[in-house]
Amino acid sequence: MYEYNKLSLQERRELVNQRLERGFPPHSPPHPIQIETFYLLTAACYRHQSILTTSSRRQQLLNLIFEQFINRGFEITAWAILMNHYHLLVYVHDFQELGSIFQKIHGSTSYQWNLEDKQRGRKVWYRFSDRAIRSERHYQATLNYIHYNPVKHNCVDSPYDWNESSLHWYLEVYGREWLRDGWVNYPVRDYGKGWDD
Structure with missing residues (x-):
């Protein structure tokens, strides 16, 4: 863009x-693929402005994401909320519902945050993008990509240091050894490179 x-x-x-x-x-x-499957869904603040600068704002967004997706029967399996964008790994049963879900999430947060920041009329969000998951390897690499994203964007030195990420849930449920094996078997390097060639 x-x-x-x-x-x-x-x-x-x-x-x-x-x-x-x-x-x-x-x-x-x-949105070339619109089938029932897992998707990497990404939404960014307009022109990548850092609007999600506080943990409470990121947590508020995460709560709203879960409320909207879960209430419509979608399964969220991974997430990372950063200062100017977020990633979700979601099982999408009806692709046509995504637009209205994002509209609800982005509309309410834009309104509230613009009031809080005294920036009425500021454009907060840009459109969402999606990537259909193609295989188990793609799924696992995407999971690692999402968890590594706070490091990639220089927010923290270790993915374990970022609170608004599903990494902590995976750590609690599966343990550090399972996560370490995933990093080794499904590395993040060059994630997505050449997919659209």
Whole structure:
């Protein structure tokens, strides 16, 4: 999205035409796979602004995410809420419901946080993106990617130091050895590289 802003008018037209030729919408993230399966769902603050700067705000968002997804029968198996984006690993039984779920979550948080920050009219969220999980290996690597995300973005030195992550639930239920085996067997390096080529 941000690279698009740096393009010339001609380069933007060419990029939009390429997207249309591939059957994607002109500017929105494409949703090429809409089946019942696990998905990596990601949502970011508009222009990656750090709006989720407090633990209480991140926890509030997490609570709302669980409320909205669980009430509609979705299963969340992993999560990480960072200062300007979040990742979820979710079993999606009805892809068409995702738009209204994110609209509810993002609409209510935008309204409240803009009031709190005295920034009425500020755009808080950008659209969500999705990636269908292709295999057990992809699922396990995604789980590790989500848990490692706070380290990747320099929030903490160890994934165990970030509180708004499902890593602590996995640690409690499965133990450190299970997690360590997962890191070794399903490494995060180059996660996602070349998937869209």
